[in-house]
Amino acid sequence: MDSGLQMADGGLASKSIRELQALMESGACTSRDIVEAVAAQIEAVDGDIHAYLEVNKEAALMDADAADARRAAGEKGPLLGIPVAIKDLLNVKGQSCRCASKILEGFTSPYDATSVAKLREAGAIPFGRVNMDEFAMGASTEHSAFGVTRNPWNLDHVSGGSSGGSAAAVAAHTAIVSLGSDTGGSVRQPASFCGCVGLKPSYGRVSRFGLTAFASSLDQVGVLSKSVADAADTLSVIAGHDPRDTTSDPAAVPDYAAALGEDLRGMKIGVAEEFFGEGVDPEVAASVRAAIDQCVSLGAEVVPVSFPHLKYAVSIYYILAPAEASANLSRFDGIRYGNRVEAEDPVSLMCKTRDAHFGDEVKRRILLGTYVLSSGYYDAYYVKALKARALIKQDFDRVFEQCDVLMSPVAPTTAYKVGAGAQDPMALYLGDICTIPSNLSGGCGLSVPCGLSEAGLPIGLQILGPAFAEERILRAGHAYEKARGAFEMGQ
Amino acid sequence: MNESNPDLDHVDVTYVANLARIELSAEETEKFQKELDTVVAYIHQLNELDLDGIEPMSHPHPRENVLREDVPMEGPDRELMLANAPARVQDLIRVPQMMEDA
Known part of the structure; x- marks a missing residue:
């Protein structure tokens, strides 16, 4: 796959949503043609990439x-x-939802996630379940119980994670667009590794109902x-308040498409040197700085800012995220759904089920989370991390x-080789x-x-905004993308 | 583990695994011991921070008492929920005996 990607079926699958809307409007193609084209592309290339865990073509054709x-x-x-390809942790009624874990083998979703229901209302088609790190814990999709998803740009490399299947599918034209989830970078980092766009909306912008909690x-x-x-366009469909997620924001959803323009006149771009510090590959830093320069040529102004607490972010996250995960994943106990290892008493049943069917990274995080929440350690770790989290928020507020x-x-490096990080979890955590x-x-x-590294792997520019300022980051990203030009494999 | 004087350098993996209801093998316990001690050594960097007087931030946009109208809504389909149970007796989920015989 060195010289561009093979395309099945006339190239419909390689087109953007907007291009396909124009084609369908003009009568040049139908939704059925698009689903057929995507299915043909999956058939042609997904054997090598393994972005898909399941493809529900017949149901998709009916939709x-x-x-x-x-x-x-x-x-x-x-x-x-x-x-729309759906990450394996979002519920689609009647489909499996395994979160790439053996513990949920055999599970069939009894309802749609709200984001999926909104897709359906808009006439979009949930098509296929894409791979991920088990329960979204990981940054390479190597922690899927069902095999790694490889990077379409170079099959020896990882696709990133945890939404690696989503990113690889979009990059390989086996999906037009995909829903993922982002807890610590799980949409943005695989997008960066696979050379596609990744959007993490503000907390509360999209309902989490039906998103398996990490x-x-x-x-x-x-x-x-x-x-x-x-x-x-996709955010405009899935965003909005949901009575079934009390953390979803009641504010009206803006017209995100209307925010997009060609220039960046008047926009102030903050650049904090802390984000270009130790561990950031010089090739990555140079590419990102060049992109920022290009934004300046579109009329933006660069403002040097500081983010003094960045170096504590990984510590804070790897206390809080495992703590919350250890509570959330207690529901996977072999009692109500999924796989069960039978035993003489309920506690042994749970202990044996969870050992047999959780993968190593999930166990690692549950143990860590249980540890930081346990008696005697709660104040030393958990409460301390909650306070330090407020300092990160203050850094953003000042910026x-x-x-x-x-x-x-987005990430300090480009996609690494499959297997390269397996021995050192801490080194991988620092990549977030x-x-x-x-x-x-x-x-x-x-x-x-x-941009691309010398080795030919994609590099991503991260554009961050305050809560509910999606219009700003989309405007900046769109104008930059227009100025940058096409970004395709095999150019 | 000594609760009055917690050992902040070493995770008692066996104790924590029991709390987390995961039955680890001896090899797993040894492996996670090393890995978790490495992570815990790293997160000690938070001790550098002066956090006196800072309010803990448990949520990005704190909200209290989010209520809705108390009206009946359609719930999930019971049959679909029960169909996921690993073991079932009629409309019940079957589990091993919970309590000793009297």
């Missing part, structure tokens, strides 16, 4: 016919007739797409008094340093491809 009928009846909409104060449903405009958006690398802060603060973030 496509329904969408075509709605269009024939005069309906229009940004996602009408568009297939860390409830950090999780947010996100979008992986081929363009910033596609991410904006956004001085600028509109903050730009940085640039993305974690906006989960801690509740702000929004965007990853936009900005």
Whole structure:
């Protein structure tokens, strides 16, 4: 796959949402054609990449016919007739939802996640379940119980994670767009590794109902797409208040598409040197700085800012996220659903089920989370981390008094080789340093491809905004993307 | 573990695994011991911070008492929920005996 990706079926699968809407509107293709094209592309290339855990083509074709009928009846909409690949932790009624874990083998979702229900209302088609690190814990999709998802740009390398299946599918044109989730960078980092766009909305912007919980104060449903405009269109469909998620925000959903323009006149871009510090690959730093320069040529102004507590972000996150996870994952006990190892008494049943069916990274985090919450350690770790989290929020508050958006690398490196990080969990955790802060603060973030390394692997520009400022980051990302030009494999 | 004087450098993996209801093998216990001690050594860096007087931030946008109208809503389909149970007797989920015989 060195010289560009093979395309099945006339290239419909390689098109963006907006291009496909124009084609469907003009009658040049139908939603059924698009689903067929995506299915053919999966058939052609997913054997090597392994982005998909399940493909539900027949159900998707029926949904496509329904969408075509709605269009024939005069309906229009940004996602009408568009297939959307769903990360394996979002519930789609009647489909499996395994969170890439053996503990949920055999589980069938009894209801739709609200984000999925909103897709359906808009005429979009949930098509296929894509791979991830088990329960979204990991940054490489190597922690899936069902095998690694490889990077379409170079199959020896990881796709990133935890939404690696989502990112690889969009990059390999086996998906038009995909829903993922981002707890510490799980949408933005795989988008960066696979050269696609990744949007993490502000905490509360998209309902978490039906999103299998990892860390409830950090999780947010996100979008992986081929363009910033596609991410904006998808967010406009899935965003909004949900009575079934009390943390979802009641504010009206803005017209994100209307926020997109060609120039960046008047925009202040904050640049904090802490994000370019130790551990950031010089190639990555140079590429991101060049992208920021390009934004300046579009009329933006660079404002040097500081983010003094960045170096504590990984420590804070790896206390709080495991703590919340240890509580959330207590529901996987072999009693009500999923796999069970039978035993003489209920406690042994739970202990044996959880040992047999959780993977190592999930066990590691549950143990760590249980430890920091246990008697005698709660104040020393958990409460301390909650206080330090407030310092990260204060850093952001100060930054956004001085600028509109903050730009940085998404990840310190490009995609590493499969197996390279397996021996040292702590080294992998440090790779989350640039993305974690906006989960801690509740702000929004965007990853936009900005270059290739010498080895030919994508590099991502991160654009961060305060909570509920998606319009700003989308505007910046879209204008940059237009100026950058096409970003395709095999150019 | 000594609760009055917690050992902040070493995770008691056996104790924690029992709290977390995970039955680890001896090899797993040894492996996680090393890995968790490494992570815990790293997160000690928070001790550098002066956190006196800072309010703990448990949530990005704190909200209290989010209420809705007390009206009946359709719940999940009972049959679909029960269909996921690993073991079932009629409309009940079967589990091993919870209590000793009297």
